[in-house]
Amino acid sequence: MSRGVTESADRAAFSLKRVNAAALLDFAWRTEAYTASDAIAATRLARSTVITLCDELVERGWLAELPNARAAGEYRKGRPARRYELRADAGAVLGVDAGQHCVTAAVADLRGRELARAATEIDPDGAVRRAAVTDATIDRALASAGVPPSAVMSIAVGVPAPTDADGGSPDGEHEFWSRMNPGFAAHFRERGWLTEVENDANLAAIAEGALGAGVGASSYIALMSGERFGAGYVVDGHLVRGRRGGAGELRALALVEGVGSTEGIGALLREWAVDLRRSGAVDESSPLATTPRARLGAEVVLRAAESGDPDALRLVDRMAERLARICAVLGGLLDVERIVFSGAVAESLGLLLPRTAARLDELTHPPAPRLVASPLGGGVVSLGALARALEIVRAHAIGLEPAAPIREQTIPF
Amino acid sequence: MSRGVTESADRAAFSLKRVNAAALLDFAWRTEAYTASDAIAATRLARSTVITLCDELVERGWLAELPNARAAGEYRKGRPARRYELRADAGAVLGVDAGQHCVTAAVADLRGRELARAATEIDPDGAVRRAAVTDATIDRALASAGVPPSAVMSIAVGVPAPTDADGGSPDGEHEFWSRMNPGFAAHFRERGWLTEVENDANLAAIAEGALGAGVGASSYIALMSGERFGAGYVVDGHLVRGRRGGAGELRALALVEGVGSTEGIGALLREWAVDLRRSGAVDESSPLATTPRARLGAEVVLRAAESGDPDALRLVDRMAERLARICAVLGGLLDVERIVFSGAVAESLGLLLPRTAARLDELTHPPAPRLVASPLGGGVVSLGALARALEIVRAHAIGLEPAAPIREQTIPF
DNA sequence: TGGAATTGATTCGAAGCTTAGATTTAATCA
């Protein structure tokens, strides 16, 4: 007697319906309010299928059915179409920049609109408190956005250290890396959030591609250029991470002639200006001489150069030479369309960019990559973290449960 | 009266069945002969489903049903299982190395087993004949493999030029690139073959990852190092191509201290040896002095060094220094696990590799990438082309029609 | 030698989804 010992294991994790629902939800994400006909065109499913799926997604809390039928401007004949829309408040995402001196947490809705932001200064050496400070900053941001922690669907954290696929950072660099990334990944996964911990320059690259100067390019480099150089590569549309997330660590640039170290624009211009003043070779009326020592930095030099100060101009040219070499090597080895200068310095590059570009043209075979300044300012990393967190949610959406579906709000007829 | 104007367009291109069939076929590719039970475990589909799909794939010519039930060694109780196997002869793939001086065409079956190979020397300057010579070489290879052109499912062509996603090469470099790639992509697509034209170093990288010294690594660089350096990057399991397929063009290395040019190991060791002899500083008994001028090249130097010749050893150390710098920059910027020395020179590197590795350790922060010599010899590019062509077939398999399904050969019961 | 035991093939009804087409509904237009 065969006892019907079935070989039933857990079945294939995807059904066609699941795939179709995901496609529809993705379409909703890509558009504003839409009608069934729009969705039919986009998904190539039959009308009945689309409507069934939409209704189910409304039921589950992902979509809202909008009241007005043909309110959407374009006046049309025929029976008014039902309209649906992604519920931007069906959840929230967290983007954290856990930087060396400052932790920033941003909250956004499912459309990526930032709802709130909080920041805390932090002692770079206090290792233990780092996680606690980050938690507190996140809680403040959530509170000020009015988002309950249960509504958070994912979090991305940027750290100034390489990270592996699990979000861990290798020991090394005198424990600096593990101090900067004290087990963030495990910590946030415990809170039930989809979590990614990523190198800060990589997140900057994602931000540039999503909202910044990388939009439209499939291969570009985001060059973080404050105190230290660090880069995030996006080539062929993919973030290039490397064995341990170390791609974009630029220590190897020390071997490039005329570069020598990985000190960034901020650090070097400050040093150079100080050295120059100390040597006494600066004209008395130059801002390089008159600015109080504590405020003498990259910004002062760049601004002075723009207003024609010859000493500052010399420093700018020296920096342009150095930058051009960095760009030539990175751009040449990776064949990118653009190199985006990212981070806080990007706002005041002024003359530096065109001069670097001119020198780059001499150094490379055409076409040289285009050099552009990021419009995103000092918040790039947290913006990139938000963008990445949103990507994660979108990739897992059909498997997630929307927060607080407001059933009553959907229109009966 | 509504005339039932259906909005039927061509429907979504994928059915669940199609996806399942693809998964099953892919499983068949990953294993040798298998039973339905094996497939059930692998695909997590129900038994009836699996058997239906297998029978259909047999019918279509993708699979063969094997005669013997439990011939496969392991003695088992119970009713003998039907056994299936991918028909390796259901099609063929072509891998072509259209090099500067020599065109090589290889034919393989669907398991990647090479069936035949043909090569033709070619004048590097004769532009027009390049396509014709390639065609002829392919035809010879096909004929000697006994494969009709109609059985070819895909072709990958390696060229010494960057290529874009469509397989075109930019003008530039004094027309050299377009001479090396005279519209191969369009040409072979006209013959009805799935076609990919790819930079030769990139194909070398694919070969190393599939059969060579890159197996098991998800991030590595294949460094082609004969007359000129050229590299193929695989990072995070993806080939990194760049804006115009120019990633891996190493001209930017000219900016690295102690490197200067992109001349390869072969070219430089020859030059250095010739210079050294001309300067008269070579010991009379050294192979560097005794070898006839025309044969004085990298191999002679490397072999002499291995047998202890001090002049040759000095050249090897000089080369090790240079290589170490190249590896430090590439490995450091991309964070790879390994750097594979690929191409014909790889076979005789001898002392050069450990000495380069030692110097690399000094130049980089640990862990330095591991340096390994390719076991694939001078045929890397055509092997990589075969591997890539096979990848293409596997990716498109369910949409393809197998060649000459031999219906009668399947076992009736 | 013959009946368990075992393993897999076959068969078949049920359930889940998607679809095309028919029908109904809600609007505009004349």
Next chain:
DNA sequence: TGATTAAATCTAAGCTTCGAATCAATTCCA
């Protein structure tokens, strides 16, 4: 008011997949 239009809704049918029951081909063991 009725024709027209575009969309929703309903319905029956088809395709896949699944699970269970049944059948088939062996080995094991008394």
